[in-house]
Amino acid sequence: MRRCDDVKNLKEADVGLSSHPHILTSSHPPAFILLAPQMGENIGAVARAMSNFGLSDLRIVAPRDGWPNPAAEAMAAHGEHLIKNALVVDTLGEALTDITTLYATTPRQDVLGKPVFSPGEVMQTNITLQGERAGVAILFGPERAGLSNEDIVLCDGIISIPVSAENPSLNIAQAAVVIAYEWFINSRKSGNPEISGVSHHLKMDPRFRGDVSTKAELEGLFDHAKILLDRVNYFREPGKTKLMWQHMRSIWVKSELTSQEVRTLRGMVRAILRLL
């Protein structure tokens, strides 16, 4: 697995210091994260689409056929630099160290009570007159199976691309085209007074206050809390553990905890564990 130089820096950032530039300043194009992609051709086609619409932050988690993948490079056309600079990692967590807002692409709608947005709504939510929110990523599942509940649990929302009921199955690269295109046209009109209403609304959004926790910080809290809950035998029925734990994490994701709040909660967990 090849990794770009950024990984080490990202990991260092994850250890303790959290200096995430969540503030709305100029342009912060979203990252596209491909989880366990199967075909190199599809990875390449996603890179090409991203490049066509001005995106460059491609992250690939556990690609089926290893890395590098010549089929991906061949298909990327003029987007091959995205393939060369892609962050390639083994686990989703490693791709999320600087991500504060994560959207799942899935045709499924009613998953863990997550809010559902159209591609245009997602972009209008994250791009305002003042600029663009940093730390946003779009998560794409493996071609055949798509995203599981386990993957979606960390997401703040679901992107649902409107499609015909007669043929709703979108290829991963086609989905990437639509989302990248919506980002591009919305980022171009970010100086447009039309969306100032949205902008006003977003000032109220806690994720815009500038200190929201990263997904990696949240995962650290989850791991820590799981140790505690296992110790006190909270999950008594093994058959229900997974579902209970998914719902619990979903609640924490929805709470939009700040980095400070995550540290406070972990301190609490640590204090309880010490007494057990």
Place this chain on the structure above:
Amino acid sequence: MRRCDDVKNLKEADVGLSSHPHILTSSHPPAFILLAPQMGENIGAVARAMSNFGLSDLRIVAPRDGWPNPAAEAMAAHGEHLIKNALVVDTLGEALTDITTLYATTPRQDVLGKPVFSPGEVMQTNITLQGERAGVAILFGPERAGLSNEDIVLCDGIISIPVSAENPSLNIAQAAVVIAYEWFINSRKSGNPEISGVSHHLKMDPRFRGDVSTKAELEGLFDHAKILLDRVNYFREPGKTKLMWQHMRSIWVKSELTSQEVRTLRGMVRAILRLL
């Protein structure tokens, strides 16, 4: 060249009777016309994208590798019925017998003074609260060369998909995804008061009066007029003939002639020719 049953009917309609349902009633999804497409895979990918977004009227003019094309069927996935039902013809004119409003997809902007629209603008122009304009088609050029001035001359406007300046080269199927997606999201909100302003504006548009000429009728006029102009030696400088003729046709396209006006003009041409 295989042709579907519709061709014969279309040709009969072209002979004289013009009963084109240009009136705005419910849904009239646009046709996609592929001019001299090269790769079967691309034809299939366009069919798949159309099908994903509820479009079905695919027309193919002079495909490089003949027809049927197994690569097109394989790539179409659940859109294979579009491939099977496609209208496949030898000349662009044959694909236009019921088309009144034609848009060229090209990255070129300043062609023959044609107005340039974004994909969203095109769809908002043709879909209103009252329904959708019939006889609209989107023209895609061959992969390598794209559309020539000769192809664009018949078009009422250019669709320009906003792309990054660093990698502006969109694959034909990616362009089809964006345009089909824009049609789908706009057709779904056709009952939405947001676009009523557009709707009001369009009532003034002569193309909505219900009697605009088809592209085939216009071509009939052009051919007729060309005979007359050649007879009177209008094009004295052979080197300039093509350009002069392109501009003249462009003017007639812009005039948005009704079927009746085309017949009147052809009657005039016929009368002059009789005296020569």
